[in-house]
Amino acid sequence: MSKPITELTSNRPVFEEHDPEEVLTTLNLGPTHPATHGVFQNVLQIDGERIVSGVSTIGYIHRAFEKIAEHRPFYQITPLTDRLNYCSAPINNMGWHMTVEKLLEIEIPKRVQYMRVIVMELARIADHIICNGILGVDTGAFSGFLYLMQEREFIYEIFEEVCGARLTTNIGRIGGFERDFNAVAFTKIEEFVKRFPAVLAEFQELFTRNRIFIERTSNVAAVTPEQALDYSWSGPILRATGVDYDVRVLSPYCSYEEFEFDVPVGTNGDVYDRFMVRNEEMTQSIRIIEQALEKIKGEPKGVFHADVPEFYLPPKEQVYTNMEALIYHFKIVMGEWETPKSEVYHAVEGANGELGFYLIHDGGRTPYRLHFRRPSFINYQMFAPMSSGMLLSDAIINMSSLNVIAGELDA
Amino acid sequence: METAFLLEKLILVVVIFTITLVIAMYSTLAERKIAGFMQDRHGPDRAGAFGILQPLCDGGKFFFKEEIIPAGAHKGLFIMGPVIAIITACISSAVIPWGQTLTFGDTTITLQVAEVNIGVLYIFGVIALGVYGIMLGGWASNNKFSLMGAIRAASQSISYEIGLGLSLIALLMVTGTLSIGEIVAQQSGFVNWNIWSQPLGFIIFVTCAFAECNRVPFDLPECETELVGGYHTEYSSMKLGLYMFSEYINMFVSSALMAALYFGGYNFPFMHDLGLSANWITIIGVLVFFSKIFAFIFFFMWIRWTLPRFRYDQLMRLGWKKLIPLAIANIVLTGVIILIKDTFF
Numbered sequence: 001m002s003k004p005i006t007e008l009t010s011n012r013p014v015f016e017e018h019d020p021e022e023v024l025t026t027l028n029l030g031p032t033h034p035a036t037h038g039v040f041q042n043v044l045q046i047d048g049e050r051i052v053s054g055v056s057t058i059g060y061i062h063r064a065f066e067k068i069a070e071h072r073p074f075y076q077i078t079p080l081t082d083r084l085n086y087c088s089a090p091i092n093n094m095g096w097h098m099t100v101e102k103l104l105e106i107e108i109p110k111r112v113q114y115m116r117v118i119v120m121e122l123a124r125i126a127d128h129i130i131c132n133g134i135l136g137v138d139t140g141a142f143s144g145f146l147y148l149m150q151e152r153e154f155i156y157e158i159f160e161e162v163c164g165a166r167l168t169t170n171i172g173r174i175g176g177f178e179r180d181f182n183a184v185a186f187t188k189i190e191e192f193v194k195r196f197p198a199v200l201a202e203f204q205e206l207f208t209r210n211r212i213f214i215e216r217t218s219n220v221a222a223v224t225p226e227q228a229l230d231y232s233w234s235g236p237i238l239r240a241t242g243v244d245y246d247v248r249v250l251s252p253y254c255s256y257e258e259f260e261f262d263v264p265v266g267t268n269g270d271v272y273d274r275f276m277v278r279n280e281e282m283t284q285s286i287r288i289i290e291q292a293l294e295k296i297k298g299e300p301k302g303v304f305h306a307d308v309p310e311f312y313l314p315p316k317e318q319v320y321t322n323m324e325a326l327i328y329h330f331k332i333v334m335g336e337w338e339t340p341k342s343e344v345y346h347a348v349e350g351a352n353g354e355l356g357f358y359l360i361h362d363g364g365r366t367p368y369r370l371h372f373r374r375p376s377f378i379n380y381q382m383f384a385p386m387s388s389g390m391l392l393s394d395a396i397i398n399m400s401s402l403n404v405i406a407g408e409l410d411a
Numbered sequence: 412m413e414t415a416f417l418l419e420k421l422i423l424v425v426v427i428f429t430i431t432l433v434i435a436m437y438s439t440l441a442e443r444k445i446a447g448f449m450q451d452r453h454g455p456d457r458a459g460a461f462g463i464l465q466p467l468c469d470g471g472k473f474f475f476k477e478e479i480i481p482a483g484a485h486k487g488l489f490i491m492g493p494v495i496a497i498i499t500a501c502i503s504s505a506v507i508p509w510g511q512t513l514t515f516g517d518t519t520i521t522l523q524v525a526e527v528n529i530g531v532l533y534i535f536g537v538i539a540l541g542v543y544g545i546m547l548g549g550w551a552s553n554n555k556f557s558l559m560g561a562i563r564a565a566s567q568s569i570s571y572e573i574g575l576g577l578s579l580i581a582l583l584m585v586t587g588t589l590s591i592g593e594i595v596a597q598q599s600g601f602v603n604w605n606i607w608s609q610p611l612g613f614i615i616f617v618t619c620a621f622a623e624c625n626r627v628p629f630d631l632p633e634c635e636t637e638l639v640g641g642y643h644t645e646y647s648s649m650k651l652g653l654y655m656f657s658e659y660i661n662m663f664v665s666s667a668l669m670a671a672l673y674f675g676g677y678n679f680p681f682m683h684d685l686g687l688s689a690n691w692i693t694i695i696g697v698l699v700f701f702s703k704i705f706a707f708i709f710f711f712m713w714i715r716w717t718l719p720r721f722r723y724d725q726l727m728r729l730g731w732k733k734l735i736p737l738a739i740a741n742i743v744l745t746g747v748i749i750l751i752k753d754t755f756f
Contacts, residue, residue: 027555035636049559049723138636140627140720146450206717212628213719392559393722396637 024052027392031060035138035396038406042384049391054384058377062410069370073335074100075174077370082168084374085408088127088351089169090119090159095348098253099357100174101306103344108306111299112176113255114292118189119162119171120254120348121285121292125196126155127351128236128278131403135275136207138400139216144206151199154192161185175312176305186293193289196282204279217272221386221398228269231382235353235375237402240277241269247349254348258295259288271401310337335365352376352403376408415518423524424505431504435659436466438708442659445712473652481645483553492548493646493653499544500660503537506530507667508592510677510697513690522697523592530591531579534668535572538623542568544657545625545632549642560641563723564625564632570730571622571629577738578615581745582672585609595676599683604675611741613673615734620665622730625658627715631723666707667700674703 030041039060045052065080072080081092094116101108129152133145156166162185163171163178172178181189207213223233228241238245246263248256264280266273305312309328318325331337341363347356353375362368379402387395440455440462447454455462480489510522527533542565549561585608586594598604606613622629633641640646643654670676677696687695721729 025555034639136719140630140634140636141718142446143450143716146452150451207719210719212721212725215725216719216722391722391724393634393637 023047029054029395031057035399036404036406037134037400038404038409040380040404040406040409042387044387044392044395046392049393051387051390051392051395054387054395056380056384058380058409060410061406065411066370066372069367071366073365074367075332077367078172079168079170081372082170083407084372084411085127085350085352085355085376085405086167087130087405088123089167090123090171091127091348091350092355093169093171094120094254095346095350095355095357097172097174098348099344099346099359102346103342103359103361104174104308104311104339106175106306106308106311108176108254109299109303110255111296111303112305114296114299115177115181115304116172116254117256117259117292118289118296119159121288122155122158122189122192124349124351125282125285126152127403128282129155131351131400132203132275132278135217135271135397135400136213138397139213141206141210141213144203147199147203147206151192151196154188154195158185158188158192161188173305173312175308180302180304189289190293193286193293196286200279200282208276208279214272216393217275217397217401218270219268220271220394221390221401223269223382223386225269227382232378233353233382235350235379236277236281237269237274237379238353239264240266240273242267245354247347247354251347253346259291261285261288271397274401339363347373350375352405352408353379372411374408374411376403376405377411380404380409419518419520420524423520423522427504427509427524428501431501431660431663432656434663434704435656436470438659438663439469439655440465441708442712442715445709446716449713449716470652473649476648478648478650479645481553484645485551485553488547488551489645490650492544492551493650493657494544495547496541496544496657497653497660499537499541500657500664503534503541503661503664504667506533506591507664507671508595508676509700511689511693513693522693526590526592528588528590531583531589531594534591535576538575539568539572541623541657541661544654545642548646548654549632552642552645554645556638556640557642557644560632560638560644563638564642567622567625567629567631567726567730570727571619571734574615574730574734574738575619575623577735577742578612578619579672581612581738581742582609582616584742584745584749591671595671595678598675599678601675601678601680604673604678606673609673609741609745611737611744613669615738615741616673617669618729618734620669621711621714622726624661624665624711626662626711628718628720629726630715630720631726634720662708662711663704666704666711669707670700670703676700676703 024045024047027044027046028041029044030036031039036042041057041060042054043057044054063083065083069077069080078093078096081096082089084092129148133148136142136144159169159171160166162181163169223237223241225241225243228238228243233241234245242265244263244265247253249263261284262280264277264284266277309324311332313332314322314325314328319329339361341361343358343360345356345358347354349355354373355375356373358371358373359367360369383399383402383404386398390398443465444454444462455465458464458468480486505524506527508523508526513520513522545564546561549557549564552558582594582605583589585605586597588594594605625632633643635641638644643651646654677693677700679696679699682692682696
């Protein structure tokens with residue numbers, strides 16, 4: 001039914017021109033439509049069930065994070081990054097920490113890097129669970145979503161064990177973690193690695209060979225690699241078109257080069273391919289976590305941060321008893337640290353694509369300018385142009401397979 | 412005699428009406444419980460033991476909710492919508508034979524409200540009316556999502572009624588009667604069930620029944636992720652409740668029809684070999700009939716929590732290009748088999 005998108009129209013309605021027969025209807029998809037999974041609006045012009053044109057309106061939950069960040073010391077920006085893609089907050093946290101560490105040229109111990117890899121891959125799984133589960137819900141099959149949600153709950157329990165929070169985690173500090181993973185956390189991670197593949201297999205059985213699901217998703221919103229690259233797509237949806245771009249491989253950070261994993265790619269960039277790529281990525285994430293757990297065993301125990309007293313807060317007992325610790329504590333909290341005048345760009349492979357932090361620093365307490373490269377924002381730009389010609393139902397599952405997270409879209 | 416007859420039928424009507432409503436009520440609980448069972452969770456369990464009072468609470472809540480009639484809605488039709496839906500849902504059970512006869516001394520009670528000789532046609536007429544409730548409600552809401560739901564419902568109902576009718580024609584060729592009472596009576600025992608002679612017809616019938624009830628995978632008129640609430644987006648309070656209720660009653664009646672037309676209704680294996688009295692056979696028959704109905708209701712719910720839904724054009728393609736030709740082929744096949752049987756045996 002759906003044809004590949006041959007010509008992408010711009011984000012402009014056709015009713016600006018002329019609709020002499022008055023056959024078209026305007027339909028507001030959002031800002032509170034259940035399929036938008038967040039607050040953003042699409043004004044669609046439809047002919048029956050077929051979408052003729054669409055205009056995306058964003059900014060409903062814009063919170064000016066980039067501006068707020070200009071008034072905050074580095075460590076206070078971490079909670080802002082939580083609220084970008086709140087489905088995988090730890091990746092944002094880690095990305096931000098690594099950006100600052102790149103600026104300050106802090107060397108991170110291997111063990112901490114592996115711990116970060118574990119946390120980031122768990123977050124990636126949690127995010128893909130949401131996306132693929134919701135894709136199931138949007139096509140009408142609810143049960144698979146809940147099977148996976150139970151596992152996401154378990155991931156959140158691990159986060160709770162690691163940092164005390166679940167959704168907006170604020171995991172880690174600049175220079176490492178605020179505390180070591182405790183024994184319970186390690187046990188839970190090991191348990192998760194053991195039990196998740198079976199649940200994922202069950203979930204996949206419900207969908208991957210389901211005739212109705214395949215008919216609903218395959219060849220829907222198929223995007224060519226050229227179009228995807230023109231729109232600067234990244235992440236699973238770009239890989240679904242067949243481009244093997246993965247930041248973890250092409251510019252490794254956090255010792256990803258030491259890990260062995262496959263980068264799944266699709267063939268024709270439709271919703272089904274995106275679904276399959278995300279499923280496979282979850283499996284690969286499990287592989288990475290297994291390797292990281294193994295590698296951690298070979299590292300010295302108890303190391304959970306770099307030895308950089310001028311940037312990493314000293315333990316509270318020392319602050320109360322030791323003068324140097326008190327001074328460092330004061331300086332760090334007040335942002336009175338020696339920082340280079342510099343510009344850095346650091347990108348991590350977020351759950352939705354390349355999550356970049358562009359930091360311009362003039363040596364003051366706060367960033368001079370900070371820009372988040374938010375994959376949802378960039379990926380979403382193709383939504384309205386690619387919707388024209390689609391059926392309403394297709395546009396909706398296309399939206400859920402793009403995994404647009406309103407927090408990341410608007411920042 | 413006349414008064415006694417009226418009284419008997421009146422009691423039967425009230426009893427069946429009550430049973431229908433109670434089953435529809437508890438279908439909502441069953442749906443949530445089964446969903447819970449399939450999704451590794453509990454389902455409602457706070458109101459009474461095992462949530463047994465949940466439907467009552469839901470019903471009570473519906474009555475106390477604020478009633479909103481949107482600005483620009485056609486008030487009369489907006490109210491008529493759910494009324495038509497619930498009335499057509501309720502009256503369709505009139506021709507279903509719930510059991511054989513009960514004999515008390517001289518009086519004989521037939522467990523069927525109306526033994527009409529065109530029962531199948533009656534059911535069709537009522538089902539065809541059922542779509543008016545959804546269509547009028549959706550149109551009168553003055554909401555684009557409702558309107559789209561209503562359009563989907565109308566075209567879906569009309570398309571799948573054809574398949575439903577054609578699948579039944581083959582059944583009528585086998586049974587030779589339009590009376591549902593007689594169709595059930597013919598299927599005594601186990602080997603005479605129509606499912607054995609009409610397997611393809613049954614599959615078509617079930618598929619079309621799912622579509623007529625707007626159940627997954629054919630729940631396009633109300634698919635919440637696309638059309639918010641579909642035709643009942645603007646409905647609130649008990650008017651919404653009536654729509655929900657009519658959906659569950661429809662499901663109950665469809666299950667009853669499937670059980671009666673294809674699975675022998677109140678007939679059960681070895682019913683005449685056990686040496687029971689006629690009254691006992693009737694009572695057991697009624698229980699058997701209801702357990703068949705419940706099995707089908709469970710089937711409806713099982714499908715709902717397993718399958719994704721079709722897209723609009725796929726639904727139409729399935730209806731017109733697959734089910735209708737299949738149903739016609741089934742009619743031809745049935746005719747050929749009957750001809751061969753009559754000529755050679």
